Amino acid sequence: MPLPPLDDTIAAIATAPGTGAIGVVRVSGPEALSIARALFRPAGGDDIVSLAGGRFLVGYLVDEGQPLDQGVLLVFRAPASPTGQDVIELQVHGGPALLDALLGACVRYGARAAGPGEFTLRGFLAGKLDLAQAESVQALVSARSQAARRHAGIGVAGGLSRRIDALQRQLTEAYAAVLAVLDYPEEGVEEAALAAPLEAALGELDALLATARASRAARLGAKVALVGRPNAGKSSLLNALLGFERALVSETPGTTRDYLEVPLELGRASLVAIDTAGLRATSDEIEDAGVRRARALAQGADVVVVVVDGARPLDDEDHALAEELAGERTLWVASKADLGQVWDAGDLGVPALLRVSAPDGSGLQALRDALEATVLGDAAATEAWLVSERQEAALREAREAVARSRSAPDDLKGLDLETALHSLALVTGRGEVTEDTLSEVFSRFCVGK
Ligand SMILES: Nc1nc2c(ncn2[C@@H]2O[C@H](COP(=O)(O)OP(=O)(O)O)[C@@H](O)[C@H]2O)c(=O)[nH]1
Ligand SMILES: [Mg+2]
Structure with a gap:
């Protein structure tokens, strides 16, 4: 993909679409100051074109004799500007129709409506920031x-x-x-x-x-699948982690048939917790479809939390599940700690076991910590992340x-x-970058960025 022209004057609405207290139109390029002069009447009567950079003026926006709004003009002069070119920012009230009219006027006075990332692209080419910084923006x-x-x-x-x-x-x-x-x-x-x-x-x-x-x-949310046999306490655990009753809980085994995805924010990691149907052999077609889906979700998850009823003696099915779901990114949880624990990690043959109780909340913080540590892994020690x-x-x-x-x-x-x-x-x-790379990076940006 070829790069857009770099030497003309571009303009864009820089604030998010919709109504807001303030809206900003940015303009960068050789015509920026003359566009400001055409549209902005400084309250103090200053001459905009000879204005030094780093200044702001209060005044009125007027388009062909028609008052548009009251606003603020910010002026950055080349080369000490975010793009290396003359840049102006017009701050007005944040109405979508007003911002459209203002952008339209900038275009009439010689600007081109900018595509995504064009301002940052110009900043990169002028050495204001490097590509890693731009992607971090x-x-x-x-x-x-x-x-x-x-x-x-x-x-x-x-x-x-x-x-x-x-x-x-x-x-x-x-x-x-x-x-x-x-x-x-x-x-x-x-x-x-x-x-x-x-x-x-x-x-x-x-x-x-x-x-x-x-x-x-962190960007997309790590997928954490809660899996285990029916009635193990998966849905109760999800609700306890969330702090509200999101999933249906029942004494009747097989209640959760479809799966349920809920965002869950921990201190340093953001997760998507997935409650799944209890794993068991069943003749109910719908439940069986849910069970197959649960297995697929466990396969695709970043972390698997296996919930095993802690208050009931283990049986062959528990051991079979322990074997099936063992893995580096699996956490083992014994539920219903408030009812007493009748087995331990050694009995199930798992390296570590977290005991939790949904009604009294015990063990939940340890589970949150373990989830965070598993999701972050070695990255926890590193401050600068790839983005x-x-x-x-x-x-x-x-x-x-x-x-x-x-x-x-x-x-x-x-x-x-x-x-x-x-x-x-x-x-x-820093080194040779192709136009394709630059197009790929900057096309992901918002317009006006
Ligand atoms: N006492 C106690 N009961 C629990 C706990 N967790 C779940 N239960 C009960 O166990 C049954 C099954 O719970 P549920 O969360 O629906 O299990 P799921 O089938 O694995 O989703 C319900 O009657 C819950 O009230 C717990 O930590 N303590
Ligand atoms: Mg359930």
């Missing part, structure tokens, strides 16, 4: 959870970019050691000069890649190339390191 505005918001904010401040830069320096060091050997082949690559930076780079790449899943989960699939793909390529270069013969190590450096450069966009 997008992640920040689309963050739906506090966890996603927090890590995107770190990326906007350059946290991710600094780590990528440090990685590039490490690999460049290793690359230099490899090149030295091409000049003096009889000496061979000096192990210490190469091994240490490569090891360190691999460790750092793994740490960053470990954030990808947590980041995806896009694109970044993840680039780092995977870099990791593979670094791993290859470790075992490659001396004269080929350099090629792998070049590949790795190239992949890293894609993340921040």
